[in-house]
Amino acid sequence: MIAWTIYITFAGAIVLLVVPRGFVRWIALVTATAGFAISLVTFFCDDVDLAHFTTVMRVPWVPALGMNYHLAVDGISLTLVLVTGLVAISSVLFSWDVTDRANEFFFWLLLVVGGSYGVFLSADLFLLFLFYELVIVPKYFLIAIFGSTNKEYGAMKLTLYSFFGGALVFLGIIAIYVNGGSLDLNQLAQFQFAPQLQSWAFPVLFLGFAVLAGIWPLHTWAPTGHVAAPTAGSMLLAGIVMKLGAYAALRVAMNLFPQGFQMWRTWIAVLAVVGIVYAAAVALRQRDLKFVIGYSSVSHMGFVLLGFATANVFGVSGSVLQMFSHGVIGALLFAVAGRMIYRRTHTRELDALSGMNLARTLPFAAFTFVIASAASMGIPGFSGFAAEITILIGAWKSYPLAVWITGVGMVLVAAFTLRALKRSFFDVDLGGSAAPSGDVKQMSASPTQLSSSAERSIHLEPITIPEKLGASLLMFATLAVGLYPKLLLDRIQPAVEAMRFLK
Amino acid sequence: MVGLISALILIPLAGAGALYIGQPKNARTVALIFNALSAFYALMLWQKFDASAPGLQIVERHTWIPSIGAEYLVGIDGLSLLLILLTSLVFPFAFCAQSRSAGERGACALMLVMQAALYGTFTAQNFVLWFLFYEMSLVPAFLLIKIYGGENRDYAAVKFFIYTFLGSVAMLLAFLGIYFAKGTFDFGTLAGLGKSGLLSGNLQWLVFAGIFLGLAVKVPLFPFHTWLPDAYQTAPTGVSMVLTGALSKMGVYGFIRLLVPLFPNEIRIAGPWLLALVVCSIVFAPLAAWAQRDLKRMVAYLSINHLGYCLLGLFAITTKSTSSVIDMQAALSGVFLQIFNHGVTAAALFYFVGLIEQRRGLRGIDDFGGLMQRTPLLCGWMSVAMFSSLGLPGLNGFIGEFLIFKGSFATAASFTAIAVLGLLFTAVTFMRAMQSLFSGPLSESCSSFPDLIRSEKFVIIPVTLLMFAIGISPQFVFDIFNATVVQMARLFA
Numbered sequence: 001m002i003a004w005t006i007y008i009t010f011a012g013a014i015v016l017l018v019v020p021r022g023f024v025r026w027i028a029l030v031t032a033t034a035g036f037a038i039s040l041v042t043f044f045c046d047d048v049d050l051a052h053f054t055t056v057m058r059v060p061w062v063p064a065l066g067m068n069y070h071l072a073v074d075g076i077s078l079t080l081v082l083v084t085g086l087v088a089i090s091s092v093l094f095s096w097d098v099t100d101r102a103n104e105f106f107f108w109l110l111l112v113v114g115g116s117y118g119v120f121l122s123a124d125l126f127l128l129f130l131f132y133e134l135v136i137v138p139k140y141f142l143i144a145i146f147g148s149t150n151k152e153y154g155a156m157k158l159t160l161y162s163f164f165g166g167a168l169v170f171l172g173i174i175a176i177y178v179n180g181g182s183l184d185l186n187q188l189a190q191f192q193f194a195p196q197l198q199s200w201a202f203p204v205l206f207l208g209f210a211v212l213a214g215i216w217p218l219h220t221w222a223p224t225g226h227v228a229a230p231t232a233g234s235m236l237l238a239g240i241v242m243k244l245g246a247y248a249a250l251r252v253a254m255n256l257f258p259q260g261f262q263m264w265r266t267w268i269a270v271l272a273v274v275g276i277v278y279a280a281a282v283a284l285r286q287r288d289l290k291f292v293i294g295y296s297s298v299s300h301m302g303f304v305l306l307g308f309a310t311a312n313v314f315g316v317s318g319s320v321l322q323m324f325s326h327g328v329i330g331a332l333l334f335a336v337a338g339r340m341i342y343r344r345t346h347t348r349e350l351d352a353l354s355g356m357n358l359a360r361t362l363p364f365a366a367f368t369f370v371i372a373s374a375a376s377m378g379i380p381g382f383s384g385f386a387a388e389i390t391i392l393i394g395a396w397k398s399y400p401l402a403v404w405i406t407g408v409g410m411v412l413v414a415a416f417t418l419r420a421l422k423r424s425f426f427d428v429d430l431g432g433s434a435a436p437s438g439d440v441k442q443m444s445a446s447p448t449q450l451s452s453s454a455e456r457s458i459h460l461e462p463i464t465i466p467e468k469l470g471a472s473l474l475m476f477a478t479l480a481v482g483l484y485p486k487l488l489l490d491r492i493q494p495a496v497e498a499m500r501f502l503k
Numbered sequence: 504m505v506g507l508i509s510a511l512i513l514i515p516l517a518g519a520g521a522l523y524i525g526q527p528k529n530a531r532t533v534a535l536i537f538n539a540l541s542a543f544y545a546l547m548l549w550q551k552f553d554a555s556a557p558g559l560q561i562v563e564r565h566t567w568i569p570s571i572g573a574e575y576l577v578g579i580d581g582l583s584l585l586l587i588l589l590t591s592l593v594f595p596f597a598f599c600a601q602s603r604s605a606g607e608r609g610a611c612a613l614m615l616v617m618q619a620a621l622y623g624t625f626t627a628q629n630f631v632l633w634f635l636f637y638e639m640s641l642v643p644a645f646l647l648i649k650i651y652g653g654e655n656r657d658y659a660a661v662k663f664f665i666y667t668f669l670g671s672v673a674m675l676l677a678f679l680g681i682y683f684a685k686g687t688f689d690f691g692t693l694a695g696l697g698k699s700g701l702l703s704g705n706l707q708w709l710v711f712a713g714i715f716l717g718l719a720v721k722v723p724l725f726p727f728h729t730w731l732p733d734a735y736q737t738a739p740t741g742v743s744m745v746l747t748g749a750l751s752k753m754g755v756y757g758f759i760r761l762l763v764p765l766f767p768n769e770i771r772i773a774g775p776w777l778l779a780l781v782v783c784s785i786v787f788a789p790l791a792a793w794a795q796r797d798l799k800r801m802v803a804y805l806s807i808n809h810l811g812y813c814l815l816g817l818f819a820i821t822t823k824s825t826s827s828v829i830d831m832q833a834a835l836s837g838v839f840l841q842i843f844n845h846g847v848t849a850a851a852l853f854y855f856v857g858l859i860e861q862r863r864g865l866r867g868i869d870d871f872g873g874l875m876q877r878t879p880l881l882c883g884w885m886s887v888a889m890f891s892s893l894g895l896p897g898l899n900g901f902i903g904e905f906l907i908f909k910g911s912f913a914t915a916a917s918f919t920a921i922a923v924l925g926l927l928f929t930a931v932t933f934m935r936a937m938q939s940l941f942s943g944p945l946s947e948s949c950s951s952f953p954d955l956i957r958s959e960k961f962v963i964i965p966v967t968l969l970m971f972a973i974g975i976s977p978q979f980v981f982d983i984f985n986a987t988v989v990q991m992a993r994l995f996a
Contacts, residue, residue: 064981065833065906104879126905130896137890144942145875152942156934163930171923174905174912178830 002042002121003057003071005035005081009088009114016107021099028092028106032113036085043078043491050075051494053123053186061127066183072123075495076320079488080120080247083327086477087239088113090331091232093470094339098146098230105146109232111138116240120247125173125183128252132169132244136162139233139241146230148342149288154228158237161211161221165245168208175201176256188256189500195259202260206253206268212245214301216275223294231338234290238297238330243323246304250316250499254308258501261311266399269309273402273409276302280412284419289341289348292420293333296376299413300326300384306402307391313496315394318387320492321485325375325383325478332372332474339467340365341424344460350420354427364463366425368471373421375478377414383478386485506563507548508577511587512622514541515594519615522608530608531598534615538595541618545591552584554982557990559628559691572688573631577623581987582759585839585980586625586752589846592969593748594618599962600854601741610651613643614745621749625756630678630688634671640750641667644742652737659733666730670720677713680706681765694764694994711769714762721754724814725784728807732791735803740857743799747806748850752842755813759838763821764994774822778918781818784811786921789928793935798856798866801936802849805892808925809845809900812907813838815922819911821995827913831992834910839984840977841903848892848900851966855885858959859940862952868936873945878954882941884963889933891970894926899973 012031016024048054050073057071073081091109098105115138118131136159143155177183180191193201207215214222222242226234254261276299283295300322307319342348345356359366375382378389388410395403481488496502505513518537527533552560559578567575579587594614601610616639623636641664649660682688684702702710720727735743763770770777785808792804816834858881860866875882891898904926912919955963973980 062902062976062978062981064836064978064985130901133896137895144938152938155942156938159934160931163934164927167923167927167930170905170908170926171920174908174919175916177909178913 001056002038002048002073002078002081005038005085005117006071006114006121008034008038009110009117013107013110013114016103016110019103021102024102024106025092025096025098028110029089031110032085032088032092035113035117036082036089039078039081039085042073043082048073050078050491052498053077053189053495055123055186056121058123061124067126068124068184069127070124070184071121072186073121074498075491075493076247076250077120079320079324079492080243080327081117083243083324084113084116084120084240086473087235087327087331090335090470090474091235091239093466093473094235094335095230095232096464096466097339097343098232101145105142105230105232108138108142109236111135112142112236112240116244119244123185125176125185125188125252128185128248129169129173132248133166135241135244136166139237142233142236143225143229147228147233148230149227150224151228154224158221158225161218165208165211165218168204168211169248170208172201172205172208172253175204180256185251185255191256193257193259198257198260199263200260202253202257203264205257206249206261206264209245209249209253210305213242213249213304214245214275214298215305216271216278216298216302219275219279219298222298223291226294226297226334227288227290231335231343234293234334234338235331238293238334239327242297242301242330243327246301246308246319246323250308250319254501255499261501265309265311268305269395269399269402272302272305272309273405275299276306276406276409277412280409280416283416284412286416287350289337289350289353289420289424290334292350292416293330293337296333296413296416297326297330299409300330300376302409303388303391303406306395306406310391310394310398311502312394312397313493313502314390315398316496316499316502317489317492318390318392318394320496321383321390321481321488322387324488325387325481328474328477328481329372329375329382329384332368332471332478333376335467335471335474336365336369336372340368340463350423353424357427359425361460362463364468364471368475369421369425371475371478373417375482377417378410381479381482383481383485386482390485390489506577507544507551507561508579508622508626509563511541511544511548512577512619512626514544515615515618515622519612519619522612522615526608530611531601534598534611535595537615538591538598538618541622542591542595545587548579548587549584549983552579552983554581555986557986562628568631571631572682572686574629574689575632576629576689577626577632578628579626580990581984582756582839583625585843585983586749586756587622588983589752589843590618590621590625590749593745593846593850596850596854596962596966597741597744597748599958600744600857601739610647610739610742613647614741617643617647617745617750621753624753628690630682630690630693633690634675634678637753638671640753641671644746644750647742648734648738651739651742653739654737655733656737659730659737663730663734666720666723666727670717670727673713674717677710677717680710680713690760697765697767707766708769711762711766711773714757714765718754718757718762719780721757722751722810722814723754723807724811725780725787725807728784728788731807732795732800732803735806735853736797736800740853740860743803743853743857744850747803747853748846751806751810752846755810755817755838755842758814758817759991763817767821767995770818770821771823774818777818778815778822778915781811781814782918782921784808785815785925786928789925789932793928793932796867796869798859798868798936799853801868801932802852802856805852805929805932806845806849808929809841809849809892811925812904812922813841813845815918816841816907816911819915819918823914828992828996830910830913831995832910832988833906835988835991836981836984837903837906837908837910839988840899840973840980841907843980844891844899844903844973847966847969848888851888851963851970852885852892854962855881855888858955863948868939870948871940871946872943873941874952875941876945877952880955880960884955884967886937886941887967887970889937891974893930893933897971897974899970899977901974902977
């Protein structure tokens, strides 16, 4: 049943190519909703064993090479399928105003979604790699065609980083296939690879996947890519694509090479902690709202990697929860910045926004952004808190020092989030504080500036219904999981316990 | 009674004769009709071919010059059939790309002669006959570049001729050496003798070097590749397609059919050096491509890289006697598939470059920009060909490369690991090209750029579908050569 998420999404994508323009967004919405509904049904019906990576479909594909079309599901992949569905629906809703080449836009969008479903559900290494690489192409076109600021550069950088990671992964997969003699992830998970092989194959494979998860110092594609992408593109990137890397690192690199993982996990923890603190510090200095959010994504994905490095049930379960949580929150933040603010004001510069008094003109946007910021900062009651606290409990057991440093990072996250929130929505004070340099000029021009910005704020188009729907959906998700994390953790934890790299 | 294979060889020759004698107005159509006929024969061969049986099939044998052991001996196994199918596919594709210019008739006739020579090369099982066809392809290629080429054609044509001719002479001398020692030109017999050592002492190495040189120039392998960018760049589109799609396969075919079976011991000793050359081809060629400003030259360099993968798989499994049969079969299947894939994909790339050039008269990478806005269809289909060439999963290039890497990794892990860099550089090169051609602001000179017309779509769509078909379910291609792979793996082991 869960396999239909993939088929429906790809079928929807193909239908989009032939239907007239008027139906496009509705079909995209129906497709995305159907995918989400299917994963919800699987989630609440207990007919699949979610504690193990249970095969749902297995058909020989290229028998000569041992390739199978093999799909499986467990608590971890189902959680990620859920967040994919959520982000897919909301990104369609937030793209409701796309009219230029709309068929193409939603086609690429659904390809990213379908490919991601494929990655999360693949139980065959070859199939997983196929879907993984398949996501690169639509990503490129989404950004290069429909993006904004510096889109060619951002698209190219993202694609090159993806290909670089892909080349490393390719090498690792070859090593697995040659030594393990199979491509079946469940079979390989039982196989004992030689320690010598694990010692080098693990870092190659892990790093290859982690590029897409935004591991420091290979994270630089993420902010530029997010900024260049159209709103839905940023939402998909932050919400889903970064999870592909983290998920595959967990499912393939860590699960198949437990000894290699033990050898290298301290280094992963170091990179993760540096990433958390560094990205947060950089975010504090950004002038472009989307850059702030882009770096915050890197910082949040650092938590995921830190959770992996702990190698205990708490840490890894927390990571999976954090993937869900950040998927929802990241998408929400980008939706506000890209659709609600940028499409109306045509600027994302914090300096410019601070004069517009947006909290008054766009109250719903302000409300959404407050919720999203709170969730992003890790305020209790939102999913971010539940996830990060679980990770930190796990980290405390393995790397107490890392928890202290991460604590500093969390303060920085709160700082940049509050700064962005204040500057973009609640800065009523015009002129002077907004532009540190050229104060005098700004001051003297302030009467006209004031009138013009006030005028502009009057003309801002109110928040539309689809936007409200999409934002509510995501806010509901983060609150629901934040208030009752057991909902997801009950499914995640047994699946994590079944993995063999745990200490 | 003429056999199927002989008929296949004769049809294009007849076509060339018809063009020469009949002087029809629309030479391209005539050539395409003869191609349809030869494609029909190729399909009949495929149909008659028993995929489960190893060894030569549909053999025709006639005495020819008994005094020197030359026979007319043609037959096919899985590899030959694959290459025949490829040739039958690439040539019509290339004819469609030929522009309808004044010299059309001569060019078409020469290409048909080349096609006949290729069919002969891929089916001949006796050295004298094989060499005859091998050389027969050289002359039309030379003339096509020399007469119909673009800028710099004299230089390129002469360079091409000298390189390949030197290689051929070296190979001929080497085979004479073998003949005087063993008294036979028959491939099958010679391959059987290879294990015990064909010759003795230094002569052995001399002969090995001669054959290696001849084939390495043809493929081409670094550092014998320098004729290729010049030749491919200046040749007209259709000729470039044929050169890369079919002619370059003669070299790889020779390596598989001749060098590896005849000199297993030598390859084992020289293996690491050969692999080093191959890895240089794989890594340096895309870097060189990256530096090119001319699209055609860029694609030409990438062609060197792709054929490098074929040789990587071949040498990696024959270097060590310890390689397991499974790895050998994987690598050989990969090599065969890669041969086919590269033929289709590289030809398609040259076709697209030709389309762009035809619209604008220029093909520099900087002469264009923002084409995506003007010609979404052209850009979309061309992107598919590019992605196929850089080995994106789901398209044909990936399966072959995956198998080659899988097979070579077991015996030559370090060389294979370095070769992965080649994949990355290829990707970078293509992405750079796509970016500067397709995206960005629409450059003014491209504002009247027309999109694909119907006849072009008819050419592109089947080829693209084939790329997807092989990428998604490659089994039908494997079925052609499975038995041959098993047999060859046993021979090489």
